[in-house]
Amino acid sequence: EAQVTQNPRYLITVTGKKLTVTCSQNMNHEYMSWYRQDPGLGLRQIYYSMNVEVTDKGDVPEGYKVSRKEKRNFPLILESPSPNQTSLYFCATGLAAYEQYFGPGTRLTVT
Amino acid sequence: GQQLNQSPQSMFIQEGEDVSMNCTSSSIFNTWLWYKQDPGEGPVLLIALYKAGELTSNGRLTAQFGITRKDSFLNISASIPSDVGIYFCAGLSNNDMRFGAGTRLTVKP
Numbered sequence: 001e002a003q004v005t006q007n008p009r010y011l012i013t014v015t016g017k018k019l020t021v022t023c024s025q026n027m028n029h030e031y032m033s034w035y036r037q038d039p040g041l042g043l044r045q046i047y048y049s050m051n052v053e054v055t056d057k058g059d060v061p062e063g064y065k066v067s068r069k070e071k072r073n074f075p076l077i078l079e080s081p082s083p084n085q086t087s088l089y090f091c092a093t094g095l096a097a098y099e100q101y102f103g104p105g106t107r108l109t110v111t
Numbered sequence: 112g113q114q115l116n117q118s119p120q121s122m123f124i125q126e127g128e129d130v131s132m133n134c135t136s137s138s139i140f141n142t143w144l145w146y147k148q149d150p151g152e153g154p155v156l157l158i159a160l161y162k163a164g165e166l167t168s169n170g171r172l173t174a175q176f177g178i179t180r181k182d183s184f185l186n187i188s189a190s191i192p193s194d195v196g197i198y199f200c201a202g203l204s205n206n207d208m209r210f211g212a213g214t215r216l217t218v219k220p
Contacts, residue, residue, distance in 0.1 A: 004153075033208070042114065042199055042210035043154070050206065059209065090153050097206045098142045098161070102153030 002027050004103035006091050012109045013081060021076045021106050023091030029101075031094045032074040033058065034066065036087040037105075043090065048097070049074055081110045117200050117211025124190055125219050132198060132214040133184040140202030140209075143176050143183035148197045148213070157198075158185070190218050 007022045023032065033048035035058075045058030049068040063085055065077040074093075078085060086109050092100040117134045124130060134143070142161055146154035158169050160176035160183060167174055173186045183200055195218050200211040 031206075035210075040212055042117070042212040043201075044114075044210070045208050048206060048208075056206070058207070092153070097208060098144065098159055098203055099156065100208075102155070105151075105153055 002101075004091060004093055004101055006089075006103040006106045008106060009104065010107050012111065014111055015082055016080050019078050019081060019108075021078075021089060021091075021108070023074045023076065023093075023103060024072055025093040025101075026072065027093060027101070028071065029093040029095055030071070031096050031100070032068065033092050033097070033100065034064070034074070034076045035090045035092065036060065036085075037090060038087050046076070046089075081108075083110050086110050115200055115202055115209055115211040117214055119214055120212070121215040121217070123217045123219065126190060126192060128190055130187040130190055130194070130216060131184060132200075133182060134200030134202070134211045135182040136202055136209070137181065138202070138204070138209075139180040140204045141180070142203040143174070144201040144203065145172075145174050145183070145185045146199045146201060148199065150196075154199055187216075190216075192218050192220055194218050 030051045034046040035043040037043045044060045047066040049055045089106045091103040094100040145157045148154040158174040164178045165176040171188045197213045
């Protein structure tokens with residue numbers, strides 16, 4: 001079954017404690033991306049990756065890091081989370097940017 | 112960064128009515144996309160538009176790519192209760208994806 005999985009689905013953490021949200025896909029997609037969704041703002045792209053070892057900043061990359069060491073995984077790293085990074089995060093994958101399949105989302109709360 | 116202006120923000124309609132929502136931008140996009148998001152889930156792609164002026168249908172959904180490449184609309188005909196959700200437009204240019212804030216649709220049986 002074609003899947004985009006994110007872990008964890010829910011996370012409550014404290015300011016400054018490094019965390020990683022994983023994203024994995026089994027569809028052999030080259031394109032992967034991360035978004036955050038906030039009320040009234042829709043989805044905003046954080047980072048995207050066209051292929052292994054190729055990553056680019058999206059609209060709101062500050063405070064986030066990503067890596068793409070293998071095709072199926074695209075983790076999102078928050079080195080020092082802050083309360084303004086409390087949000088709903090979505091990973092998406094696709095053969096290209098115009099056909100993205102979204103994961104189930106990770107709800108992050110930073111206190 | 113430039114986000115898209117999507118309207119209306121919300122709509123309350125009776126089952127069977129037609130719905131129209133649109134998206135505008137000050138920037139040109141090469142591709143326009145429409146997504147639907149159900150509660151607790153990620154957005155699902157409904158329609159993708161690749162050429163200015165293109166009109167595309169997917170069942171009861173019809174979307175158009177504006178000729179200026181700065182706008183798009185989505186129509187839903189004969190709405191049903193399962194159409195409830197949040198609809199997002201998205202514009203894509205050079206792998207840079209921008210989303211509208213969404214239109215929340217409520218359908219009363």
